[in-house]
Amino acid sequence: MFKVAASLNLFIASLLSKLCLAIWPDDRRSGGSMKVRSGGFRLLTAMLALLVMTACGGGWNGYSSQPPTITKQPVNQTVNVGQTATFSVTATGTGTLTYQWFDNGTAIAGATSSTYTTPATASTESGSVFTVTVTNAGGTVTSSPATLTVAASSTTVPPNAPLVISQPANQTVQVGQTATFSVTATGTAPLTYQWSKNGALIPGATSSSYTTPATVIGDNNSQFTVTVTNAAGGATSNPATLTVTSSTAVPPNAPLVISQPANQTVQVGQTATFSVTATGTAPLTYQWSKNGTLIPGAISSSYTTPATVIGDNNSQFTVTVTNAGGAATSNPATLTVINTIPVASSLACNSATPAYNTSATLIPTFSGGTAVIGSAGVGSSDITLTAISGNSYSTPLLTSPKTYTLSVTGTGGAVASTTCTVTPTNVTISPITPANSTIAPGTQTFSATASGGATNTLVWTASAGSFVGNVWNSPNTVGTYTITATSVDEPSVSATTKVTLSLPVITGQPPSVNVCNNASTTLSVVALYASTYQWFFNGSPIAGATSSSYFIPSAVAMDVGSYTVTVTNAAGSVTSNAAKVVVGTTITSNPVSLSILPGQTATFSVAAAGDAPFSYQWYVIAPGASTGVAIPGATLSTYTTPVAVNTSSSGAKYYATVTDSCGSLLTSTSATLTVTPGNDPPTIITQPVSQTVAIGSTPTFTVVAVGSPTLTYQWYQIPAGSVTGTAVPGATSSTYTVPATATTINNDQDGYYVIVSNNYGQALSQTATLAIGTGILITKQPVDVFVNAGDSATFSVTATSALPLTYQWFEAAPGGATFSAIPGATSASYTQASTATSDSGSVFYVVVSNGSSLRSQAIQHHCSLEL
Numbered sequence: 007m008f009k010v011a012a013s014l015n016l017f018i019a020s021l022l023s024k025l026c027l028a029i030w031p032d033d034r035r036s037g038g039s040m041k042v043r044s045g046g047f048r049l050l051t052a053m054l055a056l057l058v059m060t061a062c063g064g065g066w067n068g069y070s071s072q073p074p075t076i077t078k079q080p081v082n083q084t085v086n087v088g089q090t091a092t093f094s095v096t097a098t099g100t101g102t103l104t105y106q107w108f109d110n111g112t113a114i115a116g117a118t119s120s121t122y123t124t125p126a127t128a129s130t131e132s133g134s135v136f137t138v139t140v141t142n143a144g145g146t147v148t149s150s151p152a153t154l155t156v157a158a159s160s161t162t163v164p165p166n167a168p169l170v171i172s173q174p175a176n177q178t179v180q181v182g183q184t185a186t187f188s189v190t191a192t193g194t195a196p197l198t199y200q201w202s203k204n205g206a207l208i209p210g211a212t213s214s215s216y217t218t219p220a221t222v223i224g225d226n227n228s229q230f231t232v233t234v235t236n237a238a239g240g241a242t243s244n245p246a247t248l249t250v251t252s253s254t255a256v257p258p259n260a261p262l263v264i265s266q267p268a269n270q271t272v273q274v275g276q277t278a279t280f281s282v283t284a285t286g287t288a289p290l291t292y293q294w295s296k297n298g299t300l301i302p303g304a305i306s307s308s309y310t311t312p313a314t315v316i317g318d319n320n321s322q323f324t325v326t327v328t329n330a331g332g333a334a335t336s337n338p339a340t341l342t343v344i345n346t347i348p349v350a351s352s353l354a355c356n357s358a359t360p361a362y363n364t365s366a367t368l369i370p371t372f373s374g375g376t377a378v379i380g381s382a383g384v385g386s387s388d389i390t391l392t393a394i395s396g397n398s399y400s401t402p403l404l405t406s407p408k409t410y411t412l413s414v415t416g417t418g419g420a421v422a423s424t425t426c427t428v429t430p431t432n433v434t435i436s437p438i439t440p441a442n443s444t445i446a447p448g449t450q451t452f453s454a455t456a457s458g459g460a461t462n463t464l465v466w467t468a469s470a471g472s473f474v475g476n477v478w479n480s481p482n483t484v485g486t487y488t489i490t491a492t493s494v495d496e497p498s499v500s501a502t503t504k505v506t507l508s509l510p511v512i513t514g515q516p517p518s519v520n521v522c523n524n525a526s527t528t529l530s531v532v533a534l535y536a537s538t539y540q541w542f543f544n545g546s547p548i549a550g551a552t553s554s555s556y557f558i559p560s561a562v563a564m565d566v567g568s569y570t571v572t573v574t575n576a577a578g579s580v581t582s583n584a585a586k587v588v589v590g591t592t593i594t595s596n597p598v599s600l601s602i603l604p605g606q607t608a609t610f611s612v613a614a615a616g617d618a619p620f621s622y623q624w625y626v627i628a629p630g631a632s633t634g635v636a637i638p639g640a641t642l643s644t645y646t647t648p649v650a651v652n653t654s655s656s657g658a659k660y661y662a663t664v665t666d667s668c669g670s671l672l673t674s675t676s677a678t679l680t681v682t683p684g685n686d687p688p689t690i691i692t693q694p695v696s697q698t699v700a701i702g703s704t705p706t707f708t709v710v711a712v713g714s715p716t717l718t719y720q721w722y723q724i725p726a727g728s729v730t731g732t733a734v735p736g737a738t739s740s741t742y743t744v745p746a747t748a749t750t751i752n753n754d755q756d757g758y759y760v761i762v763s764n765n766y767g768q769a770l771s772q773t774a775t776l777a778i779g780t781g782i783l784i785t786k787q788p789v790d791v792f793v794n795a796g797d798s799a800t801f802s803v804t805a806t807s808a809l810p811l812t813y814q815w816f817e818a819a820p821g822g823a824t825f826s827a828i829p830g831a832t833s834a835s836y837t838q839a840s841t842a843t844s845d846s847g848s849v850f851y852v853v854v855s856n857g858s859s860l861r862s863q864a865i866q867h868h869c870s871l872e873l
Contacts (some may be wrong), residue, residue, distance in 0.1 A: 081239060226248070263283070275314065521589055556571070624641075625663070658679045704749070708740060709771050810856065
């Protein structure tokens with residue numbers, strides 16, 4: 007090795023001798039270039055010694071080089087998530103120094119300068135340890151470890167320590183000139199500066215640049231450094247060497263770099279431009295290099311990189327300027343490439359609660375990178391691969407909640423994300439109306455409202471029949487059917503109701519009526535679920551009588567009879583109870599002749615049927631007379647003689663006139679009163695009692711009477727709705743048992759009374775009412791009331807039934823035949839608070855009802871008000 011070096015030295019010395027050149031050593035540590043000066047041969051020996059030592063791997067200290075020395079270790083760094091952190095080292099040593107940074111012991115690709123800036127940090131990198139190795143021909147040294155702390159974004163980060171990003175450059179001046187050194191540093195303000203010369207502080211040199219006084223030859227090879235300080239610490243620059251030359255002029259043809267390329271900091275994807283200014287004899291040529299490798303085509307005084315990538319971080323760029331007189335290489339300029347920090351500000355869901363089976367609009371807001379939107383978490387992109395901040399993006403149709411993610415990727419690969427959740431509304435259907443109804447067969451319109459869906463429309467179906475829209479065409483069969491409304495938007499959502507098809511149901515039977523001759527009357531029926539009506543007279547249909555009521559304009563004898571109505575719908579028909587129509591009034595029971603003993607009383611009675619209410623007047627024809635005289639006060643259907651009757655009254659005749667509501671006057675036949683000493687006409691001491699029995703039972707009515715001679719009995723039946731009694735064949739004892747055939751529902755409210763007779767007279771019992779099943783039994787009828795003008799008048803009725811009873815009182819004006827319901831008169835008694843003489847003769851009756859669906863019986867009994 008030594009022989010090779012010696013041979014090389016001899017060759018170079020010979021060459022330099024011919025050229026008469028001297029080589030001044032350069033300081034590679036400060037990036038200075040080789041200076042070529044003209045001079046004498048006096049420096050040849052020193053230069054040859056230097057070359058020999060260099061070739062043999064030695065230095066100024068003999069033939070063995072020394073490893074680098076780290077003069078400033080890397081320091082710990084604390085940053086927020088997403089920020090970068092910069093570590094730096096300062097080292098000295100002979101020859102070229104190379105650097106390699108390590109993260110937790112692993113070499114960092116491309117991290118080969120004295121500083122290293124991390125990509126945007128994540129919280130998982132907190133606690134990472136960074137070291138750097140510095141190497142030259144003499145060996146390698148490793149720095150102390152520096153720890154990276156990554157704090158959450160809400161954590162206050164300590165001030166950043168100063169970092170020298172542009173080192174002072176070596177300077178060459180002639181004796182008597184000044185030299186200016188400058189530094190560029192970053193860190194939390196304020197920054198302070200202190201320049202030193204050969205390790206000694208320079209008073210007053212406290213700015214980012216320092217200009218020397220006029221130099222002397224003794225300043226040659228002085229080392230200048232600057233220490234930058236803030237509250238977080240200090241950073242000392244690399245030393246810059248001042249070279250002071252004699253007044254010997256530099257050949258004008260050699261290039262000289264007078265403005266070095268500056269360090270550049272850009273974001274990933276941006277370009278960086280480096281430039282140099284050099285002097286020298288034209289033409290000058292340029293060649294740029296990156297990390298020591300020539301860059302093809304980079305041959306101008308400036309060079310712009312392609313779009314940068316994170317791998318370009320910490321790359322070193324130099325330029326060599328060449329002309330016919332030689333070449334000069336610039337100081338290296340460092341390229342720092344910074345990752346952008348992605349920010350996912352928001353992902354707005356508009357609306358967050360859209361209608362069922364519709365889409366929502368997603369509006370992203372972000373910065374610092376490219377973005378995608380998807381439904382499968384961070385990085386998913388089924389909504390869009392290229393989101394633009396502020397644009398709108400539609401989701402698919404949604405039937406269930408879905409969370410969407412905005413993922414923003416920074417230039418260095420860091421990802422930020424945010425989400426929003428879209429929850430479509432549920433489809434609901436309101437209850438169907440009408441709900442659970444009963445109707446006649448035919449058409450029925452149903453309604454319901456759907457909400458929460460895209461269309462909110464419904465499809466209607468039924469368990470039978472068919473739908474047109476929401477109108478049901480029912481079958482004609484009685485039964486219960488299911489109606490269903492189903493959502494078009496979500497067929498699993500539906501609402502149902504029941505509907506029952508029914509035969510007609512008669513709720514109000516036509517009542518029997520008594521009408522005046524040539525008077526009008528109307529028969530009516532009340533029915534549910536009815537479509538058509540047909541009235542019948544004595545079983546034969548009445549032409550044209552097809553409404554719920556039938557009007558008889560002028561009643562005559564031929565209109566007397568039984569009326570029914572048949573109510574029909576598509577499912578079938580039902581027929582009402584028979585209503586009896588009676589025209590005019592007849593006397594159904596005349597007074598009968600009586601025989602009494604002196605001192606007894608005799609009671610005569612008359613009965614009429616027809617146009618009630620009736621008014622009565624009894625007359626007496628004295629024995630031997632031919633003209634009757636009205637008996638004062640004898641205005642009831644019965645008349646009882648005074649007790650003072652004696653044999654002188656024997657042979658008197660009694661009769662009654664009956665006036666009906668139509669004003670018709672009827673006169674009964676006469677009955678003769680015979681007063682016979684020793685004879686005892688019948689007297690009833692126990693009246694028959696009204697009864698309530700079940701259908702098909704056999705109730706018994708009983709009367710107890712006394713009289714002499716032997717008494718005879720005859721029972722009579724008054725059919726319900728009639729006032730005329732008919733003798734019951736064979737019913738001739740003091741008791742009468744009703745056969746089962748006479749206790750059907752149609753016998754409800756039949757009346758029974760008995761006439762007890764002997765040779766001397768007869769006694770008429772009270773009428774006992776037979777109530778069948780759920781019928782009504784009136785146990786006490788209203789009676790006529792006699793009051794003084796101005797007094798109140800009270801009428802009352804007593805009735806029993808297995809079902810709850812209701813009451814309605816009616817009134818006809820004196821002499822009138824039209825009855826009107828009295829408003830509010832709906833209890834068992836009715837009181838007219840104040841009477842006037844004009845009220846005398848007013849007639850009242852009460853209708854007692856029990857609402858039975860089998861038979862709604864209206865029971866009437868007339869009474870009058872007399873003043």
